[in-house]
Amino acid sequence: MPEPSFAVILFCFISGLAFTGAALRVLDRKAKISRRAKARFPDAFLAGSVTFTLVYFLNRLAFPARPKATAAANLLLLAGILLYPYARKKFRRLKPKIVKKHPLQDEAAALERMFARDPLNAFCLEKLSELYEKMGEHDKALSAANQAARLDPTVKNKWRAEDLEKEARGKKPGKKRWPGGGR
Numbered sequence: 001m002p003e004p005s006f007a008v009i010l011f012c013f014i015s016g017l018a019f020t021g022a023a024l025r026v027l028d029r030k031a032k033i034s035r036r037a038k039a040r041f042p043d044a045f046l047a048g049s050v051t052f053t054l055v056y057f058l059n060r061l062a063f064p065a066r067p068k069a070t071a072a073a074n075l076l077l078l079a080g081i082l083l084y085p086y087a088r089k090k091f092r093r094l095k096p097k098i099v100k101k102h103p104l105q106d107e108a109a110a111l112e113r114m115f116a117r118d119p120l121n122a123f124c125l126e127k128l129s130e131l132y133e134k135m136g137e138h139d140k141a142l143s144a145a146n147q148a149a150r151l152d153p154t155v156k157n158k159w160r161a162e163d164l165e166k167e168a169r170g171k172k173p174g175k176k177r178w179p180g181g182g183r
Contacts, residue, residue: 012059015074016052022081023051029085102135122152129160142168 027047031038055074062070108131115124125148132141145161 008060008063011063011071012056015059015078016056018074018078019055019081020048020052022078023047026081026085104131104135107131108135120151122148122157125151126157126160129164133164138164138168 024044024047027044028038031040059070059074062073108128111124111128111131115121115128118124125144129141129144129148132138132144142161142164145157145164149157149161
């Protein structure tokens with residue numbers, strides 16, 4: 001193997017330093033994400049020395065044979081390492097956001113399907129009204145309670161519908177009231 005020129009050694013050294021800096025930047029960024037102030041020195045030193053050694057020797061092997069291709073590959077890989085977090089953030093924004101469901105949403109959907117199969121089932125409507133009230137959907141809870149009171153005119157169903165109506169009338173937009181009736 002012929003003796004490498006000073007330019008080859010300098011190129012390999014500079015590209016090794018650039019890749020080491022990029023690796024340490026990624027490591028430091030991961031440390032910040034995991035709520036540590038900085039990456040620990042042993043971790044950073046190990047990552048930096050392995051990256052530098054690997055890049056330096058790979059460039060020493062590839063650069064004499066194909067200098068332009070090696071330089072282009074180094075620049076592309078370095079740009080990829082440095083721009084990866086920004087590209088990942090950009091693509092993450094493009095994904096549709098996942099709507100968080102209430103834990104009782106599946107139960108309410110099952111009761112709605114059960115009521116669709118048996119439209120005279122007042123018990124389903126009673127439970128559906130209770131679930132909607134727990135989920136904070138007071139309009140649906142009132143509607144289900146009124147339907148339950150129409151299907152099964154027991155005192156319990158009437159009282160529930162009346163209580164939900166009083167609660168709906170008693171609340172003023174923008175003001176929350178204490179459950180005990182006070183201000």
